[in-house]
Amino acid sequence: MKRSTTNIAIIFLLTAATIIFEISLSRLFSYLLSFHFVLIIIAFSILGLGIGQITYAKYSEKIDHSLLWWMALPSISMFLSFTLLLVLSQIGVSSSTDFGLPIFILLSTVPFIAIGIVYAHIFEMDKRHVSTLYALDLIGAATGALASIFLLNAFGLVEVVAIAIGLLLLALIIALITVKNRYSKILVPLVLVVIFLMGFAKDALNFDIPVAKDPSKDLYRLMANPALKSEKLESRWSAFGKTDLVKFTYPDGTVSKSMFIDGAAGTDVISIDELAKDTVEMKRVLYGFPGIFAMNFLSEKEKDSVLIIGPGGGIDIAATYFMGFKYIEAAEVNPSFVALMKKYNPSTFNDKENIKVHVNEGRNFVVENKGKYDAVMLTIPVTKSSRGTDFYGLTENYLFTMEALADYLDGLTEDGAIYFTMHGRQEVYNMLANFLELQERMGVGQLEALKKVYIYSNEMNPVLVIKKNPFEQKTIEEAHKTAHYYGLDKEPFYFPYIEQEGLDTIVQNVNYKWYMFDDLLYDISKGSYAYDELWKTASINLSPVSDDSPYFFNYNNGIPDAMTTPLWLGLFIVGWFIVNHVNGWRSVSFSENTSIYMQRKFRAWALISFLLGFSYILIQGYLFQILNLKLSNPSQSFSLLLFTFLLGNGVGSLLTGTFKKNLSRKLIVYSALIVLVSLLTVYVLLPIWYKQLSEFWIALFLLLPSFFIGIPFPVLLKTASSLKEKKSIPYLLGISSVAGVAASIFAIVISILYGYRFVFLLGLFGYGVVIMLAYRLKTLKIVHT
Structure with a gap:
């Protein structure tokens, strides 16, 4: 039992360190690299x-022969x-170079x-x-x-990785104490000294990580510009990412400050008091x-209240303040952003009685304040930062779905309007597609x-204004x-109500065409085309975006370019499994004493292991997707959901320790219960209580299916x-793990093409x-050869 307790402790520390390191890597790569490379590397x-x-x-025999060295290798x-x-x-x-991406992948994979x-040993x-062991693996994760969450919000990224390494070193100490080896008496004190020194090296570990020399990063391009003098005023890591406040001095002596999230999406810092002094x-x-x-x-009655989603450095707040809005609220998802602005730009973010800035996800905040605002403003709220560890969906995708648009409209007063400032024409078309489809569904x-x-x-940043009720013709004519x-x-x-003007003539055999309004939109407004022609005739993907497939910034028809490499990886994993399964898992190298019956059983176990690993991730992905919208912070939401889901899995796995007989029957029963409980949760319980769900109830709802989902694999x-083969358990663990990687990739691809419900x-x-x-396994009979 003592040995088992030791193994449990090591597994717990290993998996806890693994998850912390995995999330830390996602934060690091989101800062260093373009967001679409994060998915590939992770x-x-x-x-x-x-x-x-x-x-x-x-290679178990060779590894067991030099076990202490292998135990030290993770740290x-x-x-x-x-x-x-x-x-x-x-x-x-850089990851964009021919050899850069493979190097990043290799270095990230080795630990x-x-x-x-x-783990397998x-x-x-x-x-x-x-x-x-499996239960503690899940509970450790x-x-x-x-x-x-708490570590990344409290410490710098390097310190958090050092903590993960410290957990691995603790696991090593436990292993050294357990293994009776002549080197243990020397190594245990040595490792303890290393941990002790790491603790005292806190200040040395808290150093700033400069943005990578990657031209895709706005921060690097500006700081590398020889015409600008740049100085980082302050940087902060959080579970959301890294936030940098930078001061730029221009050749003419003028100075500006800008904020960057993960080295991208720079936004100028705007001070209300400074603008008030200089008209x-x-x-x-x-x-x-x-x-x-x-x-x-x-009118004055239309300027009582405004909500700004993603206030940036304060330009939206300043604009609405000087334009006479009586009460201004802003929702910013990044806590570091707000903290730095309250410190360095208090006149815009903190000092005015009629301005209130909240750390919250904007859409969630609108839902909580239904029917309150005369205006909801979204000015290019795009950070180009990966959300959580889904590695493809940007944080902002959920701000631009049909359901999000419905939430914004519900958040308006009867005279209210939404103001979208976009990057370009395609974003305007996409949001219009959402709006027209939403209106059609509303009759x-x-x-x-x-x-x-x-x-x-203005040719750069088009503005789309959507009013809750039709505009008055007089207002439109003036505007x-x-x-x-x-x-x-x-x-x-x-503009509605206004007749189209245009020119269609031939000059010197050249046909010149000019139209005042967007010709397609005008024709749709007159009924010449059905509204769905807006996206059906487009050469890029402009179809309406829903919460079930929330990829607003995906303009590819079909599979996005950023998913090509991960998709090949997923197909390779599936192909690898199929080849081995067809060949009867010859790589397992069964001993001569292993019967054909047991070999057939292992083949069935391998297929079940792959299916369990694959299906586990698919169910998890969907549950996270529908529940994440009820939580107020994307990064923290994901970690909370992951904690609850894994905890439920762990408790379910602990239950299997009491199973002694009829294991195949229990595998059947609990797999069936997963299907039934998941259907009950998704189609009955959640629809009834979805609008009233608090974070506590979200956790409780997730525990119900996750408890049963944690049972089948440990039963297997x-x-x-x-x-008795010394390779069966490690192989099944490995098969399940690689199946999970493939499933995470296919979940994104399938959700893009068909939606998360599929x-x-x-x-x-x-x-x-x-x-x-x-x-079939239960009824498999022994075959004599």
Whole structure:
């Protein structure tokens, strides 16, 4: 029992450290690299766990012979890997170079391979307690997920990685104490000294990580500009990412400050008090803000309250303040952003009685304050930062779905309007597609719907204004005329009630065409085309975006370019499994004493293991997707959901420790319960209580299906432990791990193409196949050869 307790402690520390390191890597890469590279690297990294487990299965005898060295490898490799990643990013090695991406992938994967090897060894050496080990593995992962929030909010990224390494060193000490070896008496004090020194090196570890020399990063381009003198005033890490406040001095001596999230999406810091002192500067700054034009046509009763989603450095707040809004609220999802602004820009973010800035996800905040605002403003709220660890969905995707638009409309007073400032024409079209589809579902035709909309553009940042009720014709005529006067009539351009003007003539055999308004939008507003022609005729993806497939910034028809490499990885994993399964898992190298019957059983176990790993991720992905919208902070929401889900899995796995007989029957029963409970949760319980859900009830709802989801795999491991081959358990662990990596990739691809609900149903189908396979396994008879 003492040995088992030791193994449990090591597994707990290993998995907690793994999750903390995984989330830390996602934060590091989101800062150093373009966001679409994060998915590729992290997918390969997590694959390392499965590679490590299968590596142990193939070379267990050699690894066991030098076990202490392998036990030390996770902490050593994590330290070297993280150090080299920081060094390479600063000497110009970029993920966009031909050799840069493979180097980043390799360095990120090695620590996970090392952890996978130790993990598999412990499971193989303690088969009798496989259920308890697996339960503590899940509980350790849950602890790491929850701890990562507090650690990243309290410490710098380097310190958090050092804590993960410290946990691995503690696991090493436990192993050294347990293993009777002549080197233990020397190594235990040595490792303790290393941990002690790491604790005292807190200040040395809290150093600033410069942005990588990657041209895709706005911060790097500006700081590398020789014409600008730049100085970082302050940087802060959080669970959301890294926030930098930078001061720029221009050749003429003028100074500005800008904020950056993960080295991208720079936003100028705007001080209300400084603008109030300099009316010339005030006009320059405010006239450069596209959204301010629309505010000129609001009556006093339409300027009682405004909500700004993603206030940036304060330009939206300043604009609404000087345009006479009586009460201004802003919702910013990044806590570091708000903290730095309250410190360095208090006049805009803290000092005014009629201005209140909240740390909250904007859409969630609108829902909580239904029917309160005369205006809801979103001015390019895009950070280009990966959300949580889904690695593809940007934080802002959920701000721009049809359901989000419905939430904003519900958040308006009867005279209220939404003001979207976009990057370009395609974003305007996409949001219009959302609006027209939403209106159609509400019974409002396209002719009436487009009376609630007008669009103007300075050629760079078009503004889309959507009113809750149709605009008055007099207001539109005045705004249209003024837009022409100020040159805000560039494409895309549209105002209701106004007749189209154009030119279609031939000069010297050349056909010249010009139209005042966007021709397609105008024709839709007149009923010449059906509203869905807006996206059907487009060469890029402009179809309406829903919460079920929340990829507003995906303009690819079909699979996005950023998913190509991960998709190939997923297909490779599936292909690898199929080839091995067809060949009867010859790589397992069964001993001569292993019967054909047991080999057939292992083949069935391998298929069930793959299906369980695959279906687990699909169900998890869907549950996270529907519940995440009820939580107020994307990064913290993901970690909270992950903690709850893994905790429920762990408790379910602990239950399997009491299972002694009829394991195949229990595999059938609990897989069936997963299907039933998941359907009950998604289609009955959640619809009834969804609007009233608090964070406590979200956790409780997630615990229900997650408890049952945590049962089948440890039951399978208990079943497989009857096979005396020293490779069965590690192989099944590895198969499940690599299946999970493939499933995470396919979940994103499938949700883009067909929606998350299809992902959920596919996951349930996987458990259905497990039920059939387990029944066949139960009836499998011994075949004599």
